[in-house]
Amino acid sequence: MSHLTIAEVYQKARELIQKLNQLEEKKNQALKELAETEIEVRGWVKSVRFQSKIFIALNDGSCLQNLQIVCSLSLLEKAKSANFGSCLTAKGKLELTSERAQICELQAKEIIVSPVASGYPLQKNKIPLDVVRNYPHLRAKTNYFLVLFRLRHSISKAIHDFFHQERFYYISTPIITSNDTEGAGETFNVTTNEIQSTAGDQKEPFFSKPAKLTVSGQLQAEALAQGLGKVYTFSPCFRAEKSHTARHLAEFWMVEPEMAFTNLVEIIDLAEKMVKYVINFVLDNNNAELKFLENYDKENKKEIISKLKNIATNYFKRINYTQAIEILKVSQENFVFNDIKWGMDLQSEHEKYLCNHFDKPVFITNYPMDLKAFYMKNNLDGKTIDCFDLLFPEVGELIGGSMREDNYNILREKAQKTKLDTNNLSWYFDLRKYGYAPSGGFGLGLERLLMFLTDTKNIRDVVPFPRYPQHLEC
Amino acid sequence: MSHLTIAEVYQKARELIQKLNQLEEKKNQALKELAETEIEVRGWVKSVRFQSKIFIALNDGSCLQNLQIVCSLSLLEKAKSANFGSCLTAKGKLELTSERAQICELQAKEIIVSPVASGYPLQKNKIPLDVVRNYPHLRAKTNYFLVLFRLRHSISKAIHDFFHQERFYYISTPIITSNDTEGAGETFNVTTNEIQSTAGDQKEPFFSKPAKLTVSGQLQAEALAQGLGKVYTFSPCFRAEKSHTARHLAEFWMVEPEMAFTNLVEIIDLAEKMVKYVINFVLDNNNAELKFLENYDKENKKEIISKLKNIATNYFKRINYTQAIEILKVSQENFVFNDIKWGMDLQSEHEKYLCNHFDKPVFITNYPMDLKAFYMKNNLDGKTIDCFDLLFPEVGELIGGSMREDNYNILREKAQKTKLDTNNLSWYFDLRKYGYAPSGGFGLGLERLLMFLTDTKNIRDVVPFPRYPQHLEC
Numbered sequence: 039m040s041h042l043t044i045a046e047v048y049q050k051a052r053e054l055i056q057k058l059n060q061l062e063e064k065k066n067q068a069l070k071e072l073a074e075t076e077i078e079v080r081g082w083v084k085s086v087r088f089q090s091k092i093f094i095a096l097n098d099g100s101c102l103q104n105l106q107i108v109c110s111l112s113l114l115e116k117a118k119s120a121n122f123g124s125c126l127t128a129k130g131k132l133e134l135t136s137e138r139a140q141i142c143e144l145q146a147k148e149i150i151v152s153p154v155a156s157g158y159p160l161q162k163n164k165i166p167l168d169v170v171r172n173y174p175h176l177r178a179k180t181n182y183f184l185v186l187f188r189l190r191h192s193i194s195k196a197i198h199d200f201f202h203q204e205r206f207y208y209i210s211t212p213i214i215t216s217n218d219t220e221g222a223g224e225t226f227n228v229t230t231n232e233i234q235s236t237a238g239d240q241k242e243p244f245f246s247k248p249a250k251l252t253v254s255g256q257l258q259a260e261a262l263a264q265g266l267g268k269v270y271t272f273s274p275c276f277r278a279e280k281s282h283t284a285r286h287l288a289e290f291w292m293v294e295p296e297m298a299f300t301n302l303v304e305i306i307d308l309a310e311k312m313v314k315y316v317i318n319f320v321l322d323n324n325n326a327e328l329k330f331l332e333n334y335d336k337e338n339k340k341e342i343i344s345k346l347k348n349i350a351t352n353y354f355k356r357i358n359y360t361q362a363i364e365i366l367k368v369s370q371e372n373f374v375f376n377d378i379k380w381g382m383d384l385q386s387e388h389e390k391y392l393c394n395h396f397d398k399p400v401f402i403t404n405y406p407m408d409l410k411a412f413y414m415k416n417n418l419d420g421k422t423i424d425c426f427d428l429l430f431p432e433v434g435e436l437i438g439g440s441m442r443e444d445n446y447n448i449l450r451e452k453a454q455k456t457k458l459d460t461n462n463l464s465w466y467f468d469l470r471k472y473g474y475a476p477s478g479g480f481g482l483g484l485e486r487l488l489m490f491l492t493d494t495k496n497i498r499d500v501v502p503f504p505r506y507p508q509h510l511e512c
Numbered sequence: 513m514s515h516l517t518i519a520e521v522y523q524k525a526r527e528l529i530q531k532l533n534q535l536e537e538k539k540n541q542a543l544k545e546l547a548e549t550e551i552e553v554r555g556w557v558k559s560v561r562f563q564s565k566i567f568i569a570l571n572d573g574s575c576l577q578n579l580q581i582v583c584s585l586s587l588l589e590k591a592k593s594a595n596f597g598s599c600l601t602a603k604g605k606l607e608l609t610s611e612r613a614q615i616c617e618l619q620a621k622e623i624i625v626s627p628v629a630s631g632y633p634l635q636k637n638k639i640p641l642d643v644v645r646n647y648p649h650l651r652a653k654t655n656y657f658l659v660l661f662r663l664r665h666s667i668s669k670a671i672h673d674f675f676h677q678e679r680f681y682y683i684s685t686p687i688i689t690s691n692d693t694e695g696a697g698e699t700f701n702v703t704t705n706e707i708q709s710t711a712g713d714q715k716e717p718f719f720s721k722p723a724k725l726t727v728s729g730q731l732q733a734e735a736l737a738q739g740l741g742k743v744y745t746f747s748p749c750f751r752a753e754k755s756h757t758a759r760h761l762a763e764f765w766m767v768e769p770e771m772a773f774t775n776l777v778e779i780i781d782l783a784e785k786m787v788k789y790v791i792n793f794v795l796d797n798n799n800a801e802l803k804f805l806e807n808y809d810k811e812n813k814k815e816i817i818s819k820l821k822n823i824a825t826n827y828f829k830r831i832n833y834t835q836a837i838e839i840l841k842v843s844q845e846n847f848v849f850n851d852i853k854w855g856m857d858l859q860s861e862h863e864k865y866l867c868n869h870f871d872k873p874v875f876i877t878n879y880p881m882d883l884k885a886f887y888m889k890n891n892l893d894g895k896t897i898d899c900f901d902l903l904f905p906e907v908g909e910l911i912g913g914s915m916r917e918d919n920y921n922i923l924r925e926k927a928q929k930t931k932l933d934t935n936n937l938s939w940y941f942d943l944r945k946y947g948y949a950p951s952g953g954f955g956l957g958l959e960r961l962l963m964f965l966t967d968t969k970n971i972r973d974v975v976p977f978p979r980y981p982q983h984l985e986c
Contacts, residue, residue, distance in 0.1 A: 080773040082739075082947050098773065099741025100679060123947035125773075155945035175732075175939040176946065178739025187740060191681040198672050205574060207665040212977040213687065213748045214700070214725075214763050216984045226688070226718075227703045228725065230752045244700075244752055244762070245984040251688075251702065258649075258977055258986055265556075265652025266661060267573025274687045274748065278704045278718055288718070289688055299554040299572065299599075465649040465986050471629035472650065473556050473597035503686040503732055510690045510719040512732055512939050 196319035211255025251276035270295040296479035412452040414440035439480025670793035685729025725750035770953035886926035888914035913954025
């Protein structure tokens with residue numbers, strides 16, 4: 039402790055008082071400014087309570103939290119026409135209420151209300167999701183879907199930021215295509231009305247060959263990676279599967295990075311890093327939304343935040359297919375599909391078991407040759423493929439990736455064994471001839487990731503306007 | 513100048529010498545580190561020169577600049593198999609050559625070459641764009657297209673960053689739709705093979721009504737803005753127009769922001785701010801690419817950077833349609849379409865004249881009612897629309913936007929006058945009933961913006977795999 043002269047003591051005290059006065063002045067100035075500044079807010083009415091004053095909860099979509107609008111009874115007549123969903127403009131002064139969770143409220147001097155028409159199918163009380171699903175154009179007027187759509191935004195932003203930071207180029211692969219990447223045959227056709235017409239000039243179809251909606255941008259991404267080095271697509275994809283499960287959509291969004299000069303370990307590292315980046319982005323930016331989801335069902339509260347933190351901070355498990363089969367064999371689990379043997383396709387019950395077994399996401403590599411797509415690279419053992427799936431707790435396969443077959447002849451042979459029209463793929467085979475760098479990448483379904491991050495059971499809820507068999511609303 | 517004691521002078525000198533020694537030590541250490549560290553690079557060979565040593569220009573897609581690989585003649589045999597496009601791995605030490613534009617080169621100890629097959633359609637010399645266009649899967653192997661695709665990446669990133677910063681939510685509007693926003697009838701149909709089939713279970717079409725590819729995400733974006741407040745789509749759109757101009761594609765990408773609680777001035781402000789943000793992003797991040805484009809045609813050097821800087825730093829002009837007509841009337845210009853009168857649609861020659869007249873981008877507002885889409889808001893004058901187009905020098909219309917008609921009855925009437933199937937739009941009309949906040953937005957074609965920023969004359973060059981009549985390659 040240093041010794042001070044009395045003069046110094048007085049000096050110090052004088053300085054402190056001056057400082058305190060300045061702070062007091064600043065504080066008074068801030069409060070005065072607040073008391074003098076009139077602001078205007080606009081939003082949709084979430085609730086109205088009539089007491090000694092009128093309390094209106096207002097939301098404008100900018101955040102989850104409502105702003106409380108406080109009106110004196112002189113505004114009663116106007117406030118009476120405010121019902122759930124009304125558009126309301128309020129002018130007045132902001133008042134701090136720092137002791138409460140909502141740190142401020144608006145003391146309204148004036149309100150303008152545009153009431154909703156009768157027959158509004160949504161109401162103030164919590165609306166069962168089944169009901170809201172019937173009104174896709176109104177879903178964004180409910181908190182639950184607002185939260186899901188905000189998280190969808192965050193995840194998309196995080197994905198773009200991640201790949202930009204990793205120096206990948208964002209590319210546009212075509213939606214209308216003549217190629218069927220997977221050869222599963224479940225594609226949508228694209229036609230114009232002129233095809234049916236036989237009149238003079240118009241009888242020629244728009245495209246010179248059958249056009250389909252893309253199932254994956256991968257093949258085209260590979261072409262671009264052979265010049266740009268590291269690229270990714272983030273784009274709609276389509277499957278005309280007539281499946282009515284809670285995990286399938288006819289239209290969904292896929293993220294597909296592709297790298298030249300790479301190997302499988304690098305691709306797996308990238309996938310793990312990307313998933314963790316997205317999770318951390320959401321944890322940093324969407325705490326309010328995640329908490330809302332945790333508490334949405336009061337009787338079945340969920341653990342989302344701690345689950346995500348756990349995944350973001352631990353290494354994912356990496357095993358090969360053969361090891362996975364060995365684990366399943368000795369598991370003593372009562373599987374429905376219980377004929378566990380090398381060569382079989384893993385069922386979702388097996389995938390779940392493996393995630394539970396390790397209590398974390400699991401990469402499984404080197405699947406048997408017959409289970410995987412033609413473009414994946416054969417391993418030297420003549421039995422397996424240089425590929426991986428990333429299995430996630432609850433959702434199962436989240437990501438699938440591989441090195442691409444670089445041998446022109448093997449690739450052609452493998453393609454010919456599928457139902458693909460290989461004539462339309464000659465450009466793809468040709469890539470192997472003209473300066474082909476070892477290439478690989480993966481595909482991630484945005485909606486699957488969103489389901490996991492939000493603990494949503496039905497994939498139709500994480501996309502604003504879902505498309506599935508017989509459903510084409512809005 | 514302060515007076516020093518001699519002791520202080522010596523002290524200062526000693527300190528300086530110590531500092532210089534430390535710096536010298538650091539410098540030596542850095543050079544030693546460089547001389548000891550072996551690095552490996554991988555890329556495609558752009559050129560090979562055999563002199564007293566062998567000089568190979570290598571590019572891996574990560575930037576425009578090649579890295580010079582220097583090999584001694586002991587590597588001659590290997591280097592001989594390196595031709596244009598070969599994949600090459602080089603190991604060696606980096607050497608600074610700070611006096612040259614390329615500040616370093618690699619002294620190779622070892623190279624591994626995978627030569628390209630014969631018949632490679634691209635060659636080392638500058639390849640005419642007409643030739644490259646015939647090989648869409650190989651375009652990313654030429655500098656010109658690498659530059660365009662890198663700029664495409666930057667613009668996309670800038671757009672996402674801009675809207676995130678402005679607190680817009682990125683939303684997915686559907687690609688497969690039953691709605692035709694514009695009513696122009698030039699849509700693609702989406703079908704499945706099952707439609708034609710008459711066999712038992714399979715004869716039911718996939719969707720319960722005719723499905724098309726979207727021409728715009730706007731109507732759905734409006735639905736989401738009525739809850740999320742500020743949203744934007746960035747998504748593929750489709751037009752089945754059989755037009756063979758250099759400005760049209762069957763598949764292109766559109767950016768469509770939509771805001772609730774807004775007015776036309778705010779929308780125009782947003783459009784101007786967005787364009788300037790994108791231009792500044794490109795100026796900050798893509799100097800090398802822009803310079804490449806300026807000098808691509810040695811005989812017709814272009815002024816791109818100064819043009820962009822000029823646009824980014826000046827206000828855009830804002831006039832209304834009536835003023836535009838007055839200017840054209842008194843212009844004395846020899847227009848092909850020279851019957852200038854109120855009510856006519858502006859031709860591209862008129863748009864160009866107006867941009868030249870003001871020597872900057874021009875917003876034109878309040879077009880006549882008959883010229884614009886049904887969803888745009890009528891002005892009170894009964895003649896004009898609360899809308900705008902943004903005209904850009906060279907490219908013409910870059911952005912179109914409007915406030916949306918908020919009156920349920922007027923909107924329905926206007927829609928019924930078009931060829932639209934209004935049954936499929938009842939959900940859209942309904943938005944006006946249940947808490948409709950004044951809403952508006954605009955649409956920007958990504959490829960048009962890219963054409964302007966890169967001074968590209970053919971829209972087919974700014975998209976990796978262009979789709980237009982009779983063209984569905986790759």
